[in-house]
Amino acid sequence: MLALVPFFVGEHSDLLPGLAARLAETFGVTVDERPPRFDPELAFDVSRGQYNSRILLGQLLHERRPPFGRVLGVTGVDLFIHVLTFVFGEAQLDGAAAVVSTHRLASERYGLPPSSGLLRQRLNREAVHEVGHTYGLVHCHAARCVMRSSTYVEEIDLKEARFCARCLTEVRRAAGRPREPTARADDRRGA
Ligand SMILES: [Zn+2]
Numbered sequence: 001m002l003a004l005v006p007f008f009v010g011e012h013s014d015l016l017p018g019l020a021a022r023l024a025e026t027f028g029v030t031v032d033e034r035p036p037r038f039d040p041e042l043a044f045d046v047s048r049g050q051y052n053s054r055i056l057l058g059q060l061l062h063e064r065r066p067p068f069g070r071v072l073g074v075t076g077v078d079l080f081i082h083v084l085t086f087v088f089g090e091a092q093l094d095g096a097a098a099v100v101s102t103h104r105l106a107s108e109r110y111g112l113p114p115s116s117g118l119l120r121q122r123l124n125r126e127a128v129h130e131v132g133h134t135y136g137l138v139h140c141h142a143a144r145c146v147m148r149s150s151t152y153v154e155e156i157d158l159k160e161a162r163f164c165a166r167c168l169t170e171v172r173r174a175a176g177r178p179r180e181p182t183a184r185a186d187d188r189r190g191a
């Protein structure tokens, strides 16, 4: 089971039911929304004015308790890791926790007309991408594969919410084996 933990989502909470359905279908798991029991403000970095996604992953990891095997945090705040200006999200590779943000996914952020359809699509893709990392998937070079790395928001629009055949095989293999979640966080670009 996957716990969907929204925090500071702002006006985008209407995207959550669709996201839950997408994740359930993609990974063949039950997805349940849970309120956070941690204080996300502890991850706020005053000097950067952003939230440290590495700290959030640690907090989300503590939200994971039976029957939940994985936890995905969804937020509207801006995320960073220390070597990058920002990340769309981050995940533990072959681990249990992932986080994704809508902050840099909205068209209006780039001076374009708002599009709730585009925002929904981008969030779903980035969430599948991050949860894919928790299944042990690394970045993929297949043109439309959801595990392709995205640095810019336009790159998210070029891929699909689905895995290529090779990544799909990997996910199915990972889903079928018992997993010892590692505490190792994934340094790759969360996009
Ligand atoms: Zn792939």
Ligand SMILES: [Zn+2]
Residues within 6 Å of the ligand: 129, 133, 139, 149, 188, 189, 190, 191
């Ligand atoms: Zn990634």
